[in-house]
Amino acid sequence: MKINNKHLGLVTKKFNDFFLVDLKNQENFVNSERFLCKVRKSINFKDQLIYVGDEVVIDNIDLKSKRAVIKSLKKRKNLLIRPSVANISDIYITFSVAEPELNLSQVNRFLISAESMGLEVSLVLTKCDLISDKRRSFLVDKFGKWGYQAITLNLQKSNYFKNFLVELKQKECSIFMGPSGVGKTTLLNMIIPGLQNSTAPVSNKIKRGKNTTRNVELFSISNQSYIVDTPGFNMQPLEVDIRVLQNLYSEIYKQVIDEGIKCKFRNCLHLNDEGCNLNKSFERYSFYKEMIESSKSHYYQNQAD
Ligand SMILES: Nc1nc2c(ncn2[C@@H]2O[C@H](COP(=O)(O)OP(=O)(O)OP(=O)(O)O)[C@@H](O)[C@H]2O)c(=O)[nH]1
Ligand SMILES: [Mg+2]
Ligand SMILES: [Zn+2]
Known part of the structure; x- marks a missing residue:
């Protein structure tokens, strides 16, 4: 069955010329209504690249095959570069306190690059089970002086992260950004029960991540809240005046x-x-x-x- 009236959708994943689009149902986007879309040929691709996080109008909806066509792109609030994601509300710069080792200059680059977007920026420190409480307090203190109240997480103690989850559910669209292997996807898998996205141990010798996540993908955590998992990057480009x-x-x-x-x-x-x-x-x-x-x-x- 095909329906031709237009619907608003949200791009959650992009591969080659295809997009996964969640249909917007009255107020909210709902995950179950997910369509594989191509962009209508008449849209000039070069002028109007479409990214994960974009709101689009779809039609030619085929409910059986779950296919549709992207007809137009809604005006976006913002666009992050590398990775390219649209309409983010909050950036969570994510670093592990060990494995891979914390590199302060790199943390700073990520923070400043995020700040230049003019969005809400927070710092998440993962793998706190690998360091002593004393070291953890030292780091919290350090980043406090940088102007960030670091959120410290520990895979072993899920109660650590309950407050974090409450916070995320109040945000519209949060993104985890940080180097490979710091545990971004692990965190997402904890946030969304049932989701089992691939994670991989950091390499033994050089203690670096293995670039396990390859695509930007947006996940729904509540009716009005989304999180984006991104591939790890080691350096954040800075294009700040x-x-x-x-x-x-x-x-x-x-x-x-x-x-x-x-x-x-x-x-x-x-x-x-x-x-x-x-x-x-x-x-x-x-x-x-x-x-x-x-x-x-x-x-x-x-x-x-
Ligand atoms: N000890 C410990 N290990 C963790 C923790 N969180 C994640 N890890 C491990 O760190 C490794 C890397 O985790 P991933 O979630 O794949 O890291 P990522 O940031 O998504 O990496 P990319 O997708 O490559 O960018 C995995 O082996 C996880 O089990 C933690 O809190 N403590
Ligand atoms: Mg990952
Ligand atoms: Zn001066």
Whole structure:
């Protein structure tokens, strides 16, 4: 049976030219109504790429074969790059405290890159069973100074994560992002009982993940709440204007906004600039400086091109 009236749908997975689309039923998207769709030929693919998380209008719905056609794309709120996902509300930067080892500079890159999207950003630390309580408190304290109240999780103790689950169910569409092997999919499998997506132990020798998850996929956790699992990336690309960078570090903007510090020059980058009044004794200052310096050289290179 085919129905021709248009329906709103949500793209949950993408492969080659096909999309899995959940049908929107009155207020909510419902997982059981999932259709395999292609994009109507008249839509110019180049101008209008469609991503996981996009809301689309589908028609030519075939209820028997569960096929339909994407007719148009709704205006999106935002688009993350690498991995490409649309309409995210909350970003959970996910790192393991061990196996793979925590790399602070990498954590910072992920955080700053996420902050540049202007979305709600949180930090999740997995595998806390592999470290002592003392070390855990030390890390919570450290990231607290960075401006993040880290959520610490432990596979062995599911009560740790009950509060986290309550939090996720209040968000519209959360995404787990972080390197391979930190336990993003393991977490998702705990959040959604019955889901058994593939996970794999980190390699023995180099203690790195094996890039087990290959696709971005969106999962429903309640009627109005979604989570996106992503493939692990080791580096997060940064395309942030150097003048904006200081607004993404809480240690800097707090000094500027709360304490009202003023540097001699209004566009001070807080490097070694004359008349700079920023208190630079915070852990992430060296990361900030490195980011400015490396993007500055890019910036000038691009100008010279
Ligand atoms: N000890 C311990 N191991 C964990 C924990 N969470 C996950 N792991 C293990 O870490 C390994 C990697 O987990 P995955 O869920 O595949 O990691 P991922 O982040 O999805 O990795 P990619 O899909 O490659 O990006 C698996 O062997 C998990 O069992 C935890 O809390 N404690
Ligand atoms: Mg995975
Ligand atoms: Zn300054």
